[in-house]
Amino acid sequence: xxxxxxxxxxxxxxxxxxxxxxxxxxxxxxxxxxxxxxxxxxxxxxxxxxxxxxxxxxxxxxxxxxxxxxxxxxxxxxxxxxxxxxxxxxxxxxxxxxxxxxxxxxxxxxxxxxxxxxxxxxxxxxxxxxxxxxxxxxxxxxxxxxxxxxxxxxxxxxxxxxxxxxxxxxxxxxxxxxxxxxxxxxxxxxxxxxxxxxxxxxxxxxxxxxxxxxxxxxxxxxxxxxxxxxxxxxxx
Amino acid sequence: xxxxxxxxxxxxxxxxxxxxxxxxxxxxxxxxxxxxxxxxxxxxxxxxxxxxxxxxxxxxxxxxxxxxxxxxxxxxxxxxxxxxxxxxxxxxxxxxxxxxxxxxxxxxxxxxxxxxxxxxxxxxxxxxxxxxxxxxxxxxxxxxxxxxxxxxxxxxxxxxxxxxxxxxxxxxxxxxxxxxxxxxxxxxxxxxxxxxxxxxxxxxxxxxxxxxxxxxxxxxxxxxxxxxxxxxxxxxxxxxxxxxxxxxxxxxxxxxxxxxxxxxxxxxxxxxxxxxxxxxxxxxxxxxxxxxxxxxxxxxxxxxxxxxxxxxxxxxxxxxxxxxxxxxxxxxxxxxxxxxxxxxxxxxxxxxxxxxxxxxxxxxxxxxxxxxxxxxxxxxxxxxxxxxxxxxxxxxxxxxxxxxxxxxxxxxxxxxxxxxxxxxxxxxxxxxxxxxxxxxxxxxxxxxxxxxxxxxxxxxxxxxxxxxxxxxxxxxx
Numbered sequence: 001x002x003x004x005x006x007x008x009x010x011x012x013x014x015x016x017x018x019x020x021x022x023x024x025x026x027x028x029x030x031x032x033x034x035x036x037x038x039x040x041x042x043x044x045x046x047x048x049x050x051x052x053x054x055x056x057x058x059x060x061x062x063x064x065x066x067x068x069x070x071x072x073x074x075x076x077x078x079x080x081x082x083x084x085x086x087x088x089x090x091x092x093x094x095x096x097x098x099x100x101x102x103x104x105x106x107x108x109x110x111x112x113x114x115x116x117x118x119x120x121x122x123x124x125x126x127x128x129x130x131x132x133x134x135x136x137x138x139x140x141x142x143x144x145x146x147x148x149x150x151x152x153x154x155x156x157x158x159x160x161x162x163x164x165x166x167x168x169x170x171x172x173x174x175x176x177x178x179x180x181x182x183x184x185x186x187x188x189x190x191x192x193x194x195x196x197x198x199x200x201x202x203x204x205x206x207x208x209x210x211x212x213x214x215x216x217x218x219x220x221x222x223x224x225x226x227x228x229x230x231x232x233x234x235x236x
Numbered sequence: 237x238x239x240x241x242x243x244x245x246x247x248x249x250x251x252x253x254x255x256x257x258x259x260x261x262x263x264x265x266x267x268x269x270x271x272x273x274x275x276x277x278x279x280x281x282x283x284x285x286x287x288x289x290x291x292x293x294x295x296x297x298x299x300x301x302x303x304x305x306x307x308x309x310x311x312x313x314x315x316x317x318x319x320x321x322x323x324x325x326x327x328x329x330x331x332x333x334x335x336x337x338x339x340x341x342x343x344x345x346x347x348x349x350x351x352x353x354x355x356x357x358x359x360x361x362x363x364x365x366x367x368x369x370x371x372x373x374x375x376x377x378x379x380x381x382x383x384x385x386x387x388x389x390x391x392x393x394x395x396x397x398x399x400x401x402x403x404x405x406x407x408x409x410x411x412x413x414x415x416x417x418x419x420x421x422x423x424x425x426x427x428x429x430x431x432x433x434x435x436x437x438x439x440x441x442x443x444x445x446x447x448x449x450x451x452x453x454x455x456x457x458x459x460x461x462x463x464x465x466x467x468x469x470x471x472x473x474x475x476x477x478x479x480x481x482x483x484x485x486x487x488x489x490x491x492x493x494x495x496x497x498x499x500x501x502x503x504x505x506x507x508x509x510x511x512x513x514x515x516x517x518x519x520x521x522x523x524x525x526x527x528x529x530x531x532x533x534x535x536x537x538x539x540x541x542x543x544x545x546x547x548x549x550x551x552x553x554x555x556x557x558x559x560x561x562x563x564x565x566x567x568x569x570x571x572x573x574x575x576x577x578x579x580x581x582x583x584x585x586x587x588x589x590x591x592x593x594x595x596x597x598x599x600x601x602x603x604x605x606x607x608x609x610x611x612x613x614x615x616x617x618x619x620x621x622x623x624x625x626x627x628x629x630x631x632x633x634x635x636x637x638x639x640x641x642x643x644x645x646x647x648x649x650x651x652x653x654x655x656x657x658x659x660x661x662x663x664x665x666x667x668x669x670x671x672x673x674x675x676x677x678x679x680x681x682x683x684x685x686x687x688x689x690x691x692x693x694x695x696x697x698x699x700x701x702x703x704x705x706x707x708x709x710x711x712x713x
Contacts, residue, residue: 100400101293135286135626138600210598212410213292213402 005071006054020062020073021049031075032084032116034109035150036063037200039224040159045151047087048113051075059083085117093124094173095131096145097203104204105214110148111203134179136186139209140198142179146205149175153197153206160227165191177205199223238266241657241665246270246674253682255649255673263659268650270642270677272509279632287313287601287627292402294619294634299399300343300683303336303391304612306404307473308619311608313406315492316623318602324592325408330473331584332394332403333610334577337472338428339387340613341528341570341577344681345435346380349567352675353442357449358668376438379431383574386428390581393417408596418585425582429542432574436546439571443554446564450554452655453676454563454648457482459514459524460533461490461640463611468536470543470576472611479514479524480534484559487514492607495618499635512640523643526615527680528569533559538572540579546572563648566679601627612637614683638682645680652676 001016007029014023019042024031035046044061051062054072062075074080091097091110099105131144154166154177165188169178180188198206199218207216229235238261244254253272260266278297285293291309295302307329314321347366354373355364363371370377388398394413395401403410443450461479463471477490479498490498502511502519514522524530538544550572551558554565584590601623608619615637622631638645656669 101289101296103289133284133286133628135628141286209286210288210405210407212288212405215402215410 003067003069005067005069005073007073008076014067016067018067020051020060020065020067020071020075023067024062024073024075029075031062032113033063034113034148034202035152037152037156037202037220037223039227040152040155040200043151043155045149046091048084050080050083052077052080081117085119088114088117088119089122089124091148092119092122093126094129095147096126096128101213102146102204103207103211103213103216104146104218107214107217108204109202134185135209136184137191137193137209138186139193140185140195141207141209142177142185143205143207144176146203147177148203148205149177150202151177152200152202153177156196156200156223160223161192161194161196163190163192163194166197196223196226239263241670243670243674246677253677255677257649257653257657257673259657263661265650265653265657268646268653268673269506270645270649271507279634282632283629285629287316287606287621287623287629288406290619290621290629291404291406292400295400295402297634297636298683301336301340301612301614302400303332303395304610304617305619306401307333307610308608308612308617310404310406310409311610312606312619312621313608315606315608316601316603316621316627317406317597317599319407319597319599321408321597322592322594323589324412325595325597326474327584327587327589328394328409328413328595329404331413331581331590332391332401333473334581334584335387335390335394337387337611337613338574338577338581339384339391340681341574342380342384342387344613344678345567345570345574346377346384348681349675349678350376350380352671352678353439353446353567357672357675358666361667361671364671376434379434383428383431386424387577389424390421393420405596407599410596412593412595413590418590421581422585425578425585429575429578432571432578433542436568436571436575439568440553449672449675450562450564452564452652453672453679454644454651455561456647456651457561458644459487459517459522460484460530461514461524461526462531462534462616463609464535465539470531470535470538470573472531472577474610477609477616478534482559482561483557484533487516492609492618493605495607495609495620495635501635501639507642509642510639511642512635513643520643523647524640525563525644526637526640527566528573528613529560529563529566530615531611532569532572538576540576540583543572543576543579546575563644563676563679566681570681601625612683614638614681615640636683638680641680641682645677645682648676648679649673 002013003016004011004013007024007027012027021031031049034048036042042063044064047061049062050059052059052074099111133143135141157166158164165179167178169176169182179185198208199220200223204216239259241257242254246253246255256269257265258267282293290313291306294305294309297305351364351369355368392398395403459479459481463475464478465471465475479487481487498515500513500515502513513519514524532547538547550568554560605622610617617637618635620633621629624630652673656672657665
């Protein structure tokens with residue numbers, strides 16, 4: 001059933017049960033995202049797609065908020081632009097992101113987003129946490145310095161591959177991605193070595209071993225293709 | 237009352253440094269020190285990172301000679317992977333290193349040091365820079381700038397960018413070279429060779445004018461070290477690391493994995509730069525020099541006709557029994573090396589191996605220790621890594637060319653200061669004299685692991701301090 005809502009002053013129609021993000025996308029309105037990835041469910045982890053709801057004045061993530069009849073949504077206000085830039089700056093300040101020597105330089109969604117929001121410097125003190133690198137896996141590596149806790153790897157491994165190797169441990173600023181029961185990745189026997197998490201990772205956190213600066217090109221649409229093909233039983 | 241003269245910063249070098257001259261009660265030079273005032277910390281913060289990242293990470297040490305670090309690091313990585321890299325990769329790495337030597341030497345000679353020679357050590361500092369050179373000798377300046385650009389172009393055509401190309405990797409290189417690129421390089425070779433030859437001719441005519449400087453600028457016997465080919469030929473990428481004495485006699489060939497048995501590293505409290513020395517002779521007697529002068533003193537021949545003719549003339553003209561001891565002649569050696577580099581580039585371009593598409597050997601971590609050496613424009617560069625079983629760096633030691641020249645640079649500064657600064661000057665040492673002290677350092681083309689180029693525009697700050705550290709005289713230029 002179709003619903004009608006207002007997005008940035010324009011009347012649009014959307015399917016019932018659809019998220020604001022999908023409705024906006026169908027209407028040709030771009031809302032920046034980071035943790036969202038086609039093919040896996042949304043969790044609203046990064047808050048990059050925050051939009052304003054008229055009336056309540058509340059800020060809600062467009063990816064996890066369903067549309068409703070008569071909803072008035074603003075995705076393009078000076079306040080939202082400022083918040084998005086703040087969010088990107090906070091992500092940069094939280095771990096150790098050094099684009100110049102990163103495997104994902106030039107192919108990184110965080111880097112693209114920094115450019116999109118106009119981040120010419122970071123206004124917050126860098127935390128410089130002492131993060132580890134796990135290169136115990138025979139094919140892939142995980143550099144926690146570059147992890148932004150988007151949980152795409154967790155959702156991809158769980159929803160598409162069905163192995164659920166990845167998860168998140170601890171809370172708040174202490175949150176960390178883990179493999180298995182917080183074991184070295186190379187020792188997790190549920191890992192199928194499929195490499196989908198490598199493709200899903202928006203930054204250079206998960207990479208192919210031996211990759212050097214700017215060598216990690218990722219084909220993320222392949223993940224959505226796999227999922228759709230399986231659901232629609234395109235192989236049989 | 238004893239006094240101190242401080243030259244801070246030293247200009248027209250790569251990086252940040254200062255010189256302190258200590259005068260005694262009579263105003264004569266008691267001692268002089270060359271201090272490197274920047275701290276980088278690469279050896280520490282690379283710990284814990286994967287070895288595959290090292291070439292591009294350590295290349296960031298320097299914006300002038302990133303290729304040197306890229307190659308020494310990739311070679312240390314090859315050692316850890318235990319691979320013999322594809323022949324094309326080896327030759328392409330050589331080609332890039334030659335481009336690097338040409339561009340860096342051109343920068344040192346034309347941009348940084350030529351203003352001293354051609355405009356005079358005593359000329360006004362406001363003109364004594366590359367812009368003054370452009371006004372006075374536009375053709376020479378243009379030729380020099382284009383020569384540097386030629387070297388940079390080779391680096392860009394191979395690695396995709398002029399500075400910090402992430403191109404050499406453990407196991408080989410990331411991309412090859414096409415016909416168009418080879419054509420582009422070949423087309424500019426004759427012009428570049430002509431510029432190098434003109435500069436050599438000009439330098440030889442200046443030798444008479446600067447006879448005094450040549451005899452005072454770091455003119456002392458020392459050991460020399462560089463890579464040489466197995467047949468003793470001039471080498472820049474591989475071969476054996478050889479130490480010769482002040483008479484040119486081979487003392488030893490140093491096995492890469494055991495360099496620490498031969499080379500010690502001393503530390504002084506007043507300097508961030510370490511003091512490598514030849515262990516069998518102890519510190520500081522084991523002073524040795526590296527770089528263009530050392531390479532030409534260590535090798536028996538270069539292996540290309542034009543450069544070999546120049547090498548013979550060099551040894552006859554400024555050498556004693558074939559060994560050149562004056563650090564002033566680093567400039568001369570640098571120009572000969574530009575010519576040698578250009579000739580070798582020409583030879584490499586004709587090599588069919590260059591067009592192979594097999595560029596990168598794949599291997600896992602097979603050793604937990606690796607040493608990579610190459611000749612940077614300024615001398616031998618050593619990268620030494622230890623890794624854990626997964627290839628994460630546990631220990632890193634980098635021995636850079638400028639560090640190895642540290643003892644010799646300090647001795648040079650003292651020799652020049654003692655010659656030019658007289659008690660009669662009191663606190664008012666003429667600017668030209670101070671410039672000569674800086675020029676003595678410039679002869680080594682020190683790269684203080686940094687991409688800062690001063691190009692003569694940085695002010696020279698001279699402070700004269702009494703024994704209590706009080707400024708009694710200050711002069712800005």
